[in-house]
Amino acid sequence: MKRFDKFWLGFLVGIFLPIIFITVYLAATYPNFDGFFSTLSRIFPSVLFGKLLILSIFPNLLLCFVFYKTDTFRIAIGFLSGGMPYLIASFFML
Numbered sequence: 731m732k733r734f735d736k737f738w739l740g741f742l743v744g745i746f747l748p749i750i751f752i753t754v755y756l757a758a759t760y761p762n763f764d765g766f767f768s769t770l771s772r773i774f775p776s777v778l779f780g781k782l783l784i785l786s787i788f789p790n791l792l793l794c795f796v797f798y799k800t801d802t803f804r805i806a807i808g809f810l811s812g813g814m815p816y817l818i819a820s821f822f823m824l
Contacts, residue, residue, distance in 0.1 A: 732802065740797070740805035744812020747793070748786035755785065780823030787813045787820075 752770075757763050762772075773779050790813035797806040 735802040735804045737804045737808045737811075740808020741812045742808075743793075744790050744809040745815075747789050748783075748813065748816050751789050752782060752786045755782075777824060780820045783816050783820035783823060787816050 753766050756766070756769055760769060763769050770779070773782070790809045794806045794809040794813075797803075797809065
């Protein structure tokens with residue numbers, strides 16, 4: 731597990747994991763889901779988009795906890811750093 735303890739690996743996965751989570755979540759719960767960008771363009775200027783951004787950080791936090799418990803701190807910090815843009819953007823949307 732120590733060979734995967736790279737900051738850039740956690741950061742790259744941490745950037746793309748919330749986007750994947752948002753897509754899966756919208757496909758499962760949003761009744762008019764007809765594509766990622768068209769659905770986001772409909773909910774973009776609302777408070778719902780900010781709440782969706784906050785919700786999308788949870789997979790990063792879960793993986794950060796798992797990697798922190800396995801003593802791979804660099805990849806855990808990468809996951810946290812990858813989720814920070816979504817957290818900052820959600821504050822501006824609320």
